[in-house]
Amino acid sequence: MCMPCRFEKRSVTQLYQADIAVIGAGTGGAVCALAAARCGLKTVLAEQTGVIGGVAATALMGSWANLLINTEMKMTTGGIILEILERMVSYGATPYKTLQEAIKGTIGKPFTIPFQPVWYTHTLTEMLREAGVTILLNTTFTEGSELPDGRKHLQLVFGTQKEEIQAKVVVDATGNAVVAESLGAKVVSVEMGTETYGCLMRIANVDIDQTLQYIRMCRPWEPDTAFTEWLSKKAANYSERNRRRLTHLDDPITYDHAPMEHVDNKLLTPERFAYIEERYQKEGVIYTMELCLLRHLIREAVDKGDFILDYRTNELCGVTFNGDGIAYGGWGDKIALCNVAKPYGYNPAILEEQTQAILEAKNYNIMFFRFLQKYVPGFENSYLLDMAEQAVARGSRMIVGCDDAEMFTQNPLYAQPIYTFGGIYKHQLGVPVPYGKIVSRNKSNLFAVGKCSSHGMQYRSQISCMSMGVAAAAAAQLICSRNSTSHTLCTEEFAQQLQQMEVVI
Incomplete structure (x- = not known):
């Protein structure tokens, strides 16, 4: 018989050492942590609520805009993203009986793929635990700083209990860039008057x-x-x-x-x-x-x-x-x-x-x-x-990324596509989304995925958030294994990593 685990209440701060710390366990953050752990990185994922899945869990946003295929019915991404959907289909979380039916429909491409939010949360949680990710729920980020060796030091709280994470790479998946700002990254707000919920x-x-x-x-x-x-x-x-x-x-x-x-x-x-x-x-x-x-x-x-x-x-x-x-x-x-x-x-x-x-x-x-x-x-x-x-x-604060023409000229790495934002309608073409959108311009080894990426509101679909998460994990794997930084990755090697992880097809 399995006995329940007991953790004694601590009077001292718990310190977690990690290769990568992901703050925010919404779609982008959860998938980033999953991809990072599968790359062999020691991964800590912290979430301020008690559930994993972000807007799907807390806002009942139980559907994916079907950006898995383009208007020519060709796949635009795969890997972990397809694996998540396939597992949800097997659990009966969607109206579709097979993965191919969910993607391509029965009378034409489904423009959305509906699912039960509770099964989405379960699927992500299950896969994260299988991958060995350290998960901290009901944990609120409070402050970040940089250590002399370049690693990031994050402070969090669980009630009155203090937690700390030290990691070489940090991913802000909070939706409002609060972690990035605390670490000194340049952050801007969405244009006043355009905020909608x-x-x-x-x-x-x-x-x-x-x-x-x-x-x-x-x-x-x-x-x-x-x-x-x-x-x-x-x-x-x-x-x-x-x-x-x-x-x-x-x-x-x-x-x-x-x-x-x-x-x-x-x-x-x-x-x-x-x-x-x-x-x-x-x-x-x-x-x-x-x-x-x-x-x-x-x-x-x-x-x-x-x-x-x-x-x-x-x-x-x-x-x-x-x-x-x-x-x-x-x-x-x-x-x-x-x-x-x-x-x-x-x-x-x-x-x-x-x-x-x-x-x-x-x-x-x-x-x-x-x-x-x-x-x-x-x-x-x-x-x-x-x-x-x-x-x-739909949008709040976002990092200042490396996603403009000047930055692309300075370093071709920033222009490297990390996924294709597929078209929904027949007149729309897929848009390659560059690596520079998820990279902090003025801080190394700091990424933002989802809505708090640079102009991420334009690409806020759940599949886009997942793709950003996988791309950040791919970059983190190279940073840790090559002793590189988010600004000095080898473009060709990074492109190969994205293809191997099937986020770019």
Whole structure:
């Protein structure tokens, strides 16, 4: 019989010696730690919450934008990333029966791959433990410094218990570059006024067939002069930016669940709606139904005071609806995933503003649920299953990287592609993402992956975060084995390492 482990409460600081320390166990951080450990590096992964998986775990962001293949159906990445997906498929965490079906679909490329967040967390945790990663949960980073030999010294706390990590390489996967800044890296904030957040919720006991029948009957893709006039009057009271948000209701689009040939070919048509229904019949998934499909019901609810299109707390900040709308089928029987509440204007780097964004987002979600229950066919007998713990900022602070033309000229290493950000629509081409995006410009052996990489908000999909994590681990392996630095790696050797790890194909 296995006896439970007992750890005595310590009165002294615990010091962890490592080759690489990863702070933040979201998608990018967890995969970075996994890849590093598999490269033979002594790896410590610290996370301030009690779960691994980042926004998928704390914000219910249970889907991957399918950037595994490009618009020509060719693979753009592989290795650990595919292994994670394959394991989730085997656990029944996705609607798909095989890995190939998850990637390529049954009637065309799935633009998103839905999954159960709890199984994503389990899969990452399981693989990290198999690889021998030292995991520290509920541990908050407090301060960093550099030792005389160039290694990094990190201080963390677990309640009143102090922890320290010393490592040759540090990866900031916190989403807001707090570790990088503490270590002296140059850090900048996203442009004020552009901050937006996401806050998802799941609704159970939904009869989506009734909802589809209603949409088919009211044909929202057809022009409606009366609705256009009504919306124009409502939008007159809003700022130009918020007016652009509202016009989405009068412009039904396909978002990412039906084929789009080119950038000007995004409007919903009867043929595209038929494609959505066919995919639902064959794969059991709808991603997504935008709110514009329910615009007549929204108008009725607004006129009766049951829904607010744009709830403002002041001139700059408020909550409006996100374009993603309602997804269905990937998160359990009769369960809808709603990505609607979209706080804007709140600075995620300021405690009070971020707190208000979270509170207002949850309030907006409750209002939206009540609207669905009262007005939308198929939701009459539904109930609110759960809601994200966090309203997650799409961008906050980021490192100043080595990703501009001047830096590329100084050192070709910075221009080395670490993965390809694949196109979603047929008119889009894949974009090679350079190594310079994850490297601190003024500090050696310091990386940032995910949203806090240089302009990482542009590439914030979960597969992108994973790819950044693998690339940082590949660089760390060479730094430790060649006694090199993040700025002096051999470009050819680094490129070979990326190919061996299949993050670049």
